[in-house]
Amino acid sequence: MGHLWAAILGIVQGVAEFLPISSTAHLKLVPWVFGIQGAYAFLANAQAAQAFDIALHAGSAVAILIALWSDWRKLVTDAVARHRPALRFVGFLLLTSVPGAIFGVLLDKKIEIYSSPADFHWAPLVVGLALILFGILLWAVDKYTTRQQPLEKMNWLRALLIGLAQALALIPGVSRSGATMTAGRATGLSREAVAKYSFMAALPIIAGAAVFGLKDVPLSTLFSLDWAIGFFASLVSSALLMRWMLAYVKRHSFAVFMWYRIALGVAVIALFLVRG
Numbered sequence: 001m002g003h004l005w006a007a008i009l010g011i012v013q014g015v016a017e018f019l020p021i022s023s024t025a026h027l028k029l030v031p032w033v034f035g036i037q038g039a040y041a042f043l044a045n046a047q048a049a050q051a052f053d054i055a056l057h058a059g060s061a062v063a064i065l066i067a068l069w070s071d072w073r074k075l076v077t078d079a080v081a082r083h084r085p086a087l088r089f090v091g092f093l094l095l096t097s098v099p100g101a102i103f104g105v106l107l108d109k110k111i112e113i114y115s116s117p118a119d120f121h122w123a124p125l126v127v128g129l130a131l132i133l134f135g136i137l138l139w140a141v142d143k144y145t146t147r148q149q150p151l152e153k154m155n156w157l158r159a160l161l162i163g164l165a166q167a168l169a170l171i172p173g174v175s176r177s178g179a180t181m182t183a184g185r186a187t188g189l190s191r192e193a194v195a196k197y198s199f200m201a202a203l204p205i206i207a208g209a210a211v212f213g214l215k216d217v218p219l220s221t222l223f224s225l226d227w228a229i230g231f232f233a234s235l236v237s238s239a240l241l242m243r244w245m246l247a248y249v250k251r252h253s254f255a256v257f258m259w260y261r262i263a264l265g266v267a268v269i270a271l272f273l274v275r276g
Contacts (some may be wrong), residue, residue, distance in 0.1 A: 002040035006022040006052070010233025013056040014063065017206075017234075018199060019243045020138055020257045021264070025127045027053070028172065029268060032124065042226040051217045054210045055227040059234030061207040064199055066235075067242040071200065085152075092154050096180075096197075097204040103167040104209060116164030123172065128268035129174025135261030138182045139203045142254045147188030151197055162197070166205065173265075176202065181254070191249035199242050247268035 004115060012030055013054035016023035031037045038044055042052040078086030169176035177198050184194030 002042070002226060003229055005040060006042055006229040007233045009052075010056055010059065010230040011237045013060060013230075013234045013237075014237025015241050016175075017060050017202070018177055018238060020135075020175050020181050021179065021261055022127075022131060022169075022173050022175035022256065023177035024169075025131060025173045025175075025264075027056070028131050029124065029127060030268075033271065036101045040226070042230070044223065047217055050213060051222050052227060052230055054213050054222075055215065055231040056208045056234045057145055057206050059231040060238040061203060061210060063238030063242065064203045064206070067239040068196070068199060071196070089154065092156070092159035093201055093204065095159045096158065096166060096201045097208070098165040099160075099167040100169070100176075100205045101208055102206075103170055105212070107170060124268050127173035128265040128272065130171055131261045131265035131268070134174050134178055134182070135258040135265070138178050138254050138261075139258035141182050141186045142191070145185050148190040149193065150190060151193040153189065154193075154197065158184070158189065162189060162194075162201065163262055166201065171258060176205070178257070191254070192246060193243055195249050 009027060009030065012026045013023055016026040031043060036043065041048060043049050075086055075089060080088050162180050162183045165179040166176055168174050168179045179195045180198040182202060184197060185191065189197070198272075261267075
């Protein structure tokens with residue numbers, strides 16, 4: 001069963017990372033809901049769980065390169081050729097990454113405990129409320145923002161605002177992609193534009209977080225079979241979800257994600273109250 005749960009959690013990471021529904025919430029809540037915290041080797045202790053989390057995020061990082069390969073290839077080629085629009089776009093991605101990187105280094109360990117029911121009794125309540133409130137915010141901003149500008153209209157202010165929103169994803173239940181898509185829509189970018197930019201901007205922040213996390217993880221906890229299963233499950237599901245999401249937002253609003261977040265948030269809070 002351990003290998004199966006490694007695959008399930010890898011799929012959960014891939015699905016929840018690139019939909020605006022909070023991967024942190026899902027990865028913390030699934031073991032809590034099904035009572036598998038510490039039940040398997042890759043969840044047995046804090047270091048093993050962190051090593052497995054690195055594997056899942058590494059899978060998502062590689063998937064961003066694969067799913068958006070044509071975009072990355074064109075960006076790199078044009079940047080090497082010193083085309084001004086490409087160089088500016090690279091600058092936008094770096095600027096968007098700065099707030100999350102700074103706050104991640106300063107606050108990650110302090111905030112992390114509030115997402116884990118094993119470390120903080122009220123964590124499910126925090127996650128449930130964040131799922132509901134930020135889901136409603138995503139829907140409201142999308143509904144009442146009428147502008148639908150393309151990604152070519154990205155500018156420095158938008159990149160900074162999206163980066164500040166991305167830093168909010170440290171709060172469990174907010175969702176990195178949800179926060180960046182909300183901020184992008186608030187500045188007038190189209191759904192397709194904010195989805196693609198959110199995915200591309202995720203690469204430095206996800207890869208950076210995975211590398212940064214290695215300092216606390218002994219090499220002996222890496223590259224187990226469960227680690228490999230989680231990595232590949234995350235990679236495949238992440239790549240598929242990104243392609244699906246980019247197609248979905250061309251014709252649909254974010255309303256379905258709001259309703260999912262509200263339903264999940266209410267269910268989590270109810271289960272927390274029942275369990276006491």
